[in-house]
Amino acid sequence: MTVQTLHTAQPFSRDPDWWRGAVIYQIYPRSYQDSTGDGIGDLAGIVKRLPYIASLGVDAIWISPFFTSPMKDFGYDVSDYCDVDPMFGQLSDFDAVIETAHAHGVKVMIDLVLSHTSDQHPWFVESRKSHDNDKANWYVWADAKPDGTPPNNWLSIFGGSAWQWDAGRMQYFLHNFLTSQPDLNFHEPQVQEALLDVGRFWLERGVDGFRLDTINFYTHDAELRDNPALPVEARSAKTAPAVNPYNWQQHIYDKSRPENLNFLRKLRAVMQPYNAAAVGEVGDEQLGLEILGQYTAGDDLMHMCYAFELLSGDKPTAQYIKDVMDHVDEVATDGWACWAFSNHDVMRHPTRWNLTDDAQRMFTTLMMCLKGSACIYQGEELGLQEADVAFEDLQDPYGIAFWPEFKGRDGCRTPMVWENSNQNGGFSEADKTWLPVSTDHLGQSVAQSEADSGSIIHHYRHAIALRQAHEALKTGTCSPMSVDQGCLVFTRAGSDEELYCAFNLTDENAKLEVPRGNWQVIDSAVSHAVPQGGTLNLGPWQPCILQRKLT
Incomplete structure (x- = not known):
């Protein structure tokens, strides 16, 4: 972990319950605003656009990972939790994000990826050296079965076995995602304390909260028991595409373990003095809402969580939404949900649900009236559809692995369009951007949308303002x-x-x-x-x- 001189941010006055009913705006930094001309968005670009974000009336931003990373999974494979990857800038640029956001009355939440690291993280480099070094037990290592096959039947959400053979240690290591994303061992107390220190580092730097990636993946079954098969009629495709056999198991041993609650209590205690809040991503096909209820119960666990009931599937009917909310009332009576229709992992909802303009507006208003908090994804306020990304332009390893049945997540990650005066929509002056700017999006740029009184961006502002003006909608x-x-x-x-x-x-x-x-x-x-x-x-x-x- 890189040692940095700590900059202590100025105190930012806030109600400890600011998160209840808050509207959060998600930023995917690679695709928001490029300030250097290299074709990749960065922190300085976010600073530039913060007045625009504040004008939407949101309470907070959530910034997807910007930490040092080899970018095999675009920042969700961290090699240094306490530094900024050079492609995004440096720590002083992050300090500017905090200062500028707070000056505009906007809180800052950052995306912490605690379940796994990059295989280039110094912790893993040390761990794989031997069976008896200081970090030998920091990751999930296991011997092969007598026939050389993996320790159990657990599967990676990105396809194939969740176990990768390491010739140096002559053991398998667990990876719930890419083979380059080894899972940390939460049964090791030193691992938990190191991750709590990561939280303290960013809280001292001035962040107002965390989005916790794959929060229910932290702890695994210490006995490494096989997952049972899931009957065909019970399979769903909420957190993995339908073509992925990951959906064929009941994931009761590789994630969502009860031991996870102990770590979440420790994390909440670290956050408490800062009046910070956390929203956890619950990835579970069968028990997502139940876990949401467990993880947000009382006042010593997480503040809020979201599952995938409104982030996947076909266009919801009134009956479906009623069933979801009834289920939440049943299993999360003492908890708090955060609702979203789109994010960086799923097809944009106007395309996924095949929405007309009127339907988009109706769903926007509905979100702002639902009990819980709300999260909107960059470009959603422009009514952007899913972009069509050619195979040769794909960056997402998930999409490349399952093409063409599943095209991956690049279609929702293409650059933000600020104007239509050049080929990159005001996102970058580079000859080529990391993902191509969708030509279909140019006509919905921020500049054009602002100038058109009938565009959906103005409806978003009205719907958000409605929520902000009525405590009955925020916390009632x-x-x-x-x-x-x-x-x-x-x-x-x-x-x-x-x-x-x-x-x-x-x-x-x-x-x-x-x-x-x-x-x-x-x-x-x-x-x-x-x-x-x-x-x-x-x-x-x-x-x-x-x-x-x-x-």
Whole structure:
């Protein structure tokens, strides 16, 4: 780990519960803004664009990994947790991100990848040297079976066995992802303490929280028991593509172990003095929401988590969303969810769900009305579709491995489009960018969207402002949801108001009966329907938000 002179950021005043109901904007730094002309986005580019981000009205940014890395998995393979990779700048550039974001009232969350490192991390380089060095037990090593095959049947989410043979130690090491991403051994106390020190380093530097990559992958079964097979009818493709046999197992021993809770409590204790918050990514096909509930229960574990119920699959119906939220109410009564429709790992939701412009707007408003926190992904506010990336331009090893049945994640990672005046959309002055800028995106650039009063970016601002203006939406209670004629209906309530929320998730008109009361439309920019004598006529993909005062 590189030793750096620590810069202590100026204190940033914040409510310890700032994360409840917060709107978080995810930045994939390789693709946001290039300030050096090398075709790759960087931290200085983020600094440049922070006024724009603040103008959206969000509470915080989440920055995907920018740490030193060989970039086999584009930063999710860390070789130094406490330094910035030169392609993104240096620590002083990160300090500028913190300072500028805080000056604009925006908090900064960074993406911590704690379950595994790069095989070039000094910890692993030392660990693989022998069976008896200081870090010999820092990774998950195991002997081969008598026939030389791997210790058990665990599979990598990127395909094939989760075990890789190492000729030096004459043992296998565990990798839940790429072979170049060996898994840390959380059964080793020194590993846990080293990772807690990583958290302390960035908290002292001024970060306001963490997004915790693959939070349920930290701890493995110490006995290395085989995972049972999963019946065909129970298989899903929430966290791995359907063509991946990873979906054929019930992952009860390689991840989501109960011992993980002990580490999460230690991490929460480290964060507590800083009023920092964490959002965990739960990757589990069968038990994602249950784990979300476990990991966010009480006040000594994680603040919030997200699973993949709204990040994968076909366009959700009102009944599907009701079922998901009912399930959350059942298994996470004392927890907190964070909802997202798109991120750097999944196809952009306007393409995945084949949404019309009206449907995109409706889903945006719905997200801002759901109980929990919300996360939006860069370019989502422009209504960007998934980009089409040719095979010869692919960078994602996941997509290359499963092409053409699964094209990987590059289509949602192409560079942000700021203007349409040049071939790179204002992202970079390089002759070639790390992924090509989508020509289909140029017509939806920030500059053009800002100039068009009817573009979806203005709807995002209105929907976010609606959430920010009503504590009932940020932290209030939510009634049990109901479904009527394909419409999702529920109420949110705060100390002094109740909000009636209705969303038509169909292509047909619907006529709903509004409960008795003195209801008023509170924002015509996001809610166009007006009740007439207790009857609400909702057009296709139309939302309606009504308010009545309680005092």
